[in-house]
Amino acid sequence: METNDNNLNILIRIADVDPIALTIARDEEQGYREAEKLVNTLWNKWIGKFEGDNSSHRVMAMVAFQFARLYSKSYNQNVAVNDYLTTFEKQLDEVVLKI
Numbered sequence: 001m002e003t004n005d006n007n008l009n010i011l012i013r014i015a016d017v018d019p020i021a022l023t024i025a026r027d028e029e030q031g032y033r034e035a036e037k038l039v040n041t042l043w044n045k046w047i048g049k050f051e052g053d054n055s056s057h058r059v060m061a062m063v064a065f066q067f068a069r070l071y072s073k074s075y076n077q078n079v080a081v082n083d084y085l086t087t088f089e090k091q092l093d094e095v096v097l098k099i
Contacts, residue, residue: 005026006025006026007023007024007025007026008023008024008025008026008029009021009022009023010022010023010024010029010032012032012036013036013040014036014039014040014043014060015039015040015043015047015056015059015060015063016056017060038067039063039067042063042066042067043059043060043063046059046062046063047059050062
């Protein structure tokens with residue numbers, strides 16, 4: 001299901017939800033497939049673990065929260081690294097300019 005040389009139509013299957021049709025850049029397919037696999041792996045693990053006391057929607061909400069928490073942690077780490085590199089670059093510029 002291709003649209004042109006740069007885009008690709010794919011179906012993403014998440015948990016027990018109807019497949020989701022997406023048009024993506026061809027070079028991004030691997031990232032989409034990896035994300036699909038990660039979500040499904042966690043959902044499958046938790047749906048069995050919480051069987052009986054949680055609906056599929058509740059488990060999906062827990063999965064979404066887990067990924068949001070990990071995203072937030074990674075974002076904050078990236079901000080800290082960027083701040084460190086900015087400070088380091090300024091210090092390096094000062095040293096180089098003194099030479």
